[in-house]
Amino acid sequence: MAHNYRTDLTIDWCPGCGDFGILTSITQALGELNYGPKDAVVISGIGCSGKTPHYVNLAGAHTLHGRGIPFATGVKLANPRLKVLAIGGDGDLLSIGAGHFVAEGRRNTGLTIVLFDNEVYGLTKGQAAPTMPLGMQTKSLARPNVYNKVNPVSLAIAAGYSFVARGFSFDTKQLKEIIKRGLMNDGSSLIDVLQPCPTYNNINTMEFYRGKVYKLEDDKSWDPVITESTKDPLEKYKIAGIKALEWDEKIPTGIFIENRTIPSFPKRLNEYIPNYLTNPPAVQIVSDSKGYTIVDPAKTFADKIA
Amino acid sequence: MTKLDINVVIGGPQGGGIDTSANLMSRAFAFSGFDIFSTREFHSNIKGRHSYVHIRARNEKVQGLKYPPDILVALDPDTIFEHFEDIGKGTKIIYDSSFENSDLSQARMIMRDTAARIKATLDGKKLTNNVKGMLTYMESNGGLLLPIPFEQIVRNAVDDGVPNRYYNTLGAAITLSIIGIDAESTKEAIKHIFGNKEKVISPNLKVIDEAYKYASENKLCGKTLEMAASKTRFLLTGNDGAAIGKLMGGLRFQTYYPITPASDESSILEEHEAITWLKGEAETLGSGGVAVVQTEDEISAVVMAAGAAMTGARSATATSGPGFSLMAEGISFAGMDEIPLVITLYQRGGPSTGLPTRNGQSDLLFALNTGHGEFPRIVISSGDVNECIYDSVKALNYAQKYQLPVIHLIDKNLANTTEVVDGIDVKREKIYIREQPGDNGIYKRFALDSKNGVSKMGTFGNQTFWLTGDEHDELGHVTEDTVMREAQMDKRFRKVEVAAAEIPIEERAVVYGDKNAKITLVTWGSQKGPALEAIEELSKEGIKCRLLYLRMFMPFPSEFVAEVLKASSTNIIIESNMLAQAAQIIRMNTGIDMDHKILKYNGRHVTVDELVEAVKEVLKNKEKKLVLKNGA
Numbered sequence: 001m002a003h004n005y006r007t008d009l010t011i012d013w014c015p016g017c018g019d020f021g022i023l024t025s026i027t028q029a030l031g032e033l034n035y036g037p038k039d040a041v042v043i044s045g046i047g048c049s050g051k052t053p054h055y056v057n058l059a060g061a062h063t064l065h066g067r068g069i070p071f072a073t074g075v076k077l078a079n080p081r082l083k084v085l086a087i088g089g090d091g092d093l094l095s096i097g098a099g100h101f102v103a104e105g106r107r108n109t110g111l112t113i114v115l116f117d118n119e120v121y122g123l124t125k126g127q128a129a130p131t132m133p134l135g136m137q138t139k140s141l142a143r144p145n146v147y148n149k150v151n152p153v154s155l156a157i158a159a160g161y162s163f164v165a166r167g168f169s170f171d172t173k174q175l176k177e178i179i180k181r182g183l184m185n186d187g188s189s190l191i192d193v194l195q196p197c198p199t200y201n202n203i204n205t206m207e208f209y210r211g212k213v214y215k216l217e218d219d220k221s222w223d224p225v226i227t228e229s230t231k232d233p234l235e236k237y238k239i240a241g242i243k244a245l246e247w248d249e250k251i252p253t254g255i256f257i258e259n260r261t262i263p264s265f266p267k268r269l270n271e272y273i274p275n276y277l278t279n280p281p282a283v284q285i286v287s288d289s290k291g292y293t294i295v296d297p298a299k300t301f302a303d304k305i306a
Numbered sequence: 307m308t309k310l311d312i313n314v315v316i317g318g319p320q321g322g323g324i325d326t327s328a329n330l331m332s333r334a335f336a337f338s339g340f341d342i343f344s345t346r347e348f349h350s351n352i353k354g355r356h357s358y359v360h361i362r363a364r365n366e367k368v369q370g371l372k373y374p375p376d377i378l379v380a381l382d383p384d385t386i387f388e389h390f391e392d393i394g395k396g397t398k399i400i401y402d403s404s405f406e407n408s409d410l411s412q413a414r415m416i417m418r419d420t421a422a423r424i425k426a427t428l429d430g431k432k433l434t435n436n437v438k439g440m441l442t443y444m445e446s447n448g449g450l451l452l453p454i455p456f457e458q459i460v461r462n463a464v465d466d467g468v469p470n471r472y473y474n475t476l477g478a479a480i481t482l483s484i485i486g487i488d489a490e491s492t493k494e495a496i497k498h499i500f501g502n503k504e505k506v507i508s509p510n511l512k513v514i515d516e517a518y519k520y521a522s523e524n525k526l527c528g529k530t531l532e533m534a535a536s537k538t539r540f541l542l543t544g545n546d547g548a549a550i551g552k553l554m555g556g557l558r559f560q561t562y563y564p565i566t567p568a569s570d571e572s573s574i575l576e577e578h579e580a581i582t583w584l585k586g587e588a589e590t591l592g593s594g595g596v597a598v599v600q601t602e603d604e605i606s607a608v609v610m611a612a613g614a615a616m617t618g619a620r621s622a623t624a625t626s627g628p629g630f631s632l633m634a635e636g637i638s639f640a641g642m643d644e645i646p647l648v649i650t651l652y653q654r655g656g657p658s659t660g661l662p663t664r665n666g667q668s669d670l671l672f673a674l675n676t677g678h679g680e681f682p683r684i685v686i687s688s689g690d691v692n693e694c695i696y697d698s699v700k701a702l703n704y705a706q707k708y709q710l711p712v713i714h715l716i717d718k719n720l721a722n723t724t725e726v727v728d729g730i731d732v733k734r735e736k737i738y739i740r741e742q743p744g745d746n747g748i749y750k751r752f753a754l755d756s757k758n759g760v761s762k763m764g765t766f767g768n769q770t771f772w773l774t775g776d777e778h779d780e781l782g783h784v785t786e787d788t789v790m791r792e793a794q795m796d797k798r799f800r801k802v803e804v805a806a807a808e809i810p811i812e813e814r815a816v817v818y819g820d821k822n823a824k825i826t827l828v829t830w831g832s833q834k835g836p837a838l839e840a841i842e843e844l845s846k847e848g849i850k851c852r853l854l855y856l857r858m859f860m861p862f863p864s865e866f867v868a869e870v871l872k873a874s875s876t877n878i879i880i881e882s883n884m885l886a887q888a889a890q891i892i893r894m895n896t897g898i899d900m901d902h903k904i905l906k907y908n909g910r911h912v913t914v915d916e917l918v919e920a921v922k923e924v925l926k927n928k929e930k931k932l933v934l935k936n937g938a
Binding site: 007037053054063064079100103273275283284285291297304305 | 337556579580594606610619621765775
């Protein structure tokens, strides 16, 4: 029998919330790739997006505000066999967790990061999030936003993510395909998902996005993939970088960059730690049949002998 | 074997090879069969400021340092100035004769406050503000001057444009020759240190020969000491001990963010990431190594280690005060979600950046209360290198057995103290292996049916369950139900009660010395060694006393401690902090107030002699509180 990817919990997101579409895309992607309970884990931070793991019928952790990425990294590095989804909101990943967001680009651990991007902090009643433009005033703000916005796609490219994409929560078909590609990427994938917050963001509504989004892949010559045989990878970055800045007239969705030449963090560790990939920390045997250590301290630390 | 008990302080500029000098001396003593104990003192600086190593060598067990040193070796003029208060009757001062005209005003790397105190001392005695003036002052305090022509000796040995690059070897070799360690042992030690770097070894050997020749010609050589048979002995710091213990205890995932004095432990683990397995069965089981991950900050370090722990890997992080502050929220999460996680906390002088390279024990109360909300934890503390090894195994075991964060306290003194360890016993501690839940899909991670509060822990990749920082039901889903909330809180805290009942008392508190003595010294952490020596010395002087040594602060061994303290007439706490934090914990748990407090918060180690004097003083003058001052 096919695995049921939804738990029986009542979902308490607001009616019309973009989160529903993202949840559907995630579970469909997992189902189509046939990742079962022993293959994948869903990790999140705090906020409305943070509730996602409870709604997915796979092991999950709803961690601390901003800390989904480091927790997920710990899971992945201790057991690289696992597919690890890291879910977070815009405040979660780009404000309180911004340091981790950048560090993860440098690591390329192999996480699939889904960024729930609605420009507001929903669960705390609508404060401006890092993706909200300067001067914008949603209905719950006392005065216009005094921060400038950060562009998650540009930031992810600059931080070195090997896979950077954008989806739209009301295009679950495209989003599902992007998440699948992200899950199959050996390194870390950042998927920025535009979504409305029907309760607190009265500007970036479903209609607002519907009128602006277009698909990069609709241009038949669009090819974001970089492999060892790609002649001019810099050119691909240049184009992706320019596309990432498009916003006011039209907003591109799809894959901006997929660089398969950047080794994943587990592969880098495997260069130095014997049998790391075949016998990672999660599965190592640490004691003998009598319950004593199997480590030889005198041989391992021979340099410490007087 | 010849009777020996000698204290040497060797100082020079940071980055000037002081570690090599100290290493050379320690190894030469260790080769010759002597026990050593050495501590490193340094500034938060890469090059130039004063750093020194205090080594004590003895023909029997040595557990602490003594002041004033028998020998002060100065590799630069600053060392003579910095140690102006450290000269006693008969202290030999070995220095380069060319230093004599160096002016205090040229010693720009001395901290201004220290320079002002040095100047005031010299001015008070109407002495010139240079090394010569200081040496005169030192002589008046009983110091014996041994000017050595450093440059000439090096030039006789090697043709090198930069002779002072050998001053560290020369200073150590002259000192060893004076003490009576033969040239062969000294040469063996240098070969060991430089391994196969032939180009470095050869000139250093020549310098050693020339140093011994000079000492012999000038009748400086001590009578050659009789050696003991050498055996396999380790020279280990507290950082080394913790790293070794962690690997033995099954640690396979460690995270860290660079910080003094904690990150040495992680670097040591990284250097030894490829593990060598014991012969026999172990060889067939062992594969892989330890993954050490440098993170972007300590928040990431603690959370990443928690994530790794949920896959079943034995996981830990190591940090010091500022990093530990950042970890607070993550530790609370580990407590809430019953994650087996070890945090090795290397204490240094606080608050804030405080004394980043100096000692302190001011994070004890914080370790007991880190993180918001109420959650169970175990807090242990080590007092010597041996304990660092086996306590690290225990910490991992406690974490696995009770599924909670374990905070392991080590102080900077201990982290940077080198001790001789005679072998490591691989059969001393068993490795606790958790019982696995069935392999049947969704299971209740936080099941309430266990009597001891410990529910079987599933792992990511095997069982389906959830974690959340919110209060949760048995599956791990968010709940705000009143009854479930109470039940989960009660479940979590049952584990601490069970741990308190199960963990043997000797792992929590130990009484040393005369069991019937009416004077009880109480201490924890790196004062253990000095306090043990102090009770011996005091007993020899007719002051019968014993030591209550504390090893576990949560769960606190309240009944045992109360019993010991009630049976004695005078209780004296010794701590390296200002507020006597352990004394506060004792009072909180037993209602008993300490009669006297001997405290030190200048960032330097507690020495045996100052402790002996302090105990005598508080007993005589009935002082409530006495502050120790030793150390440069």
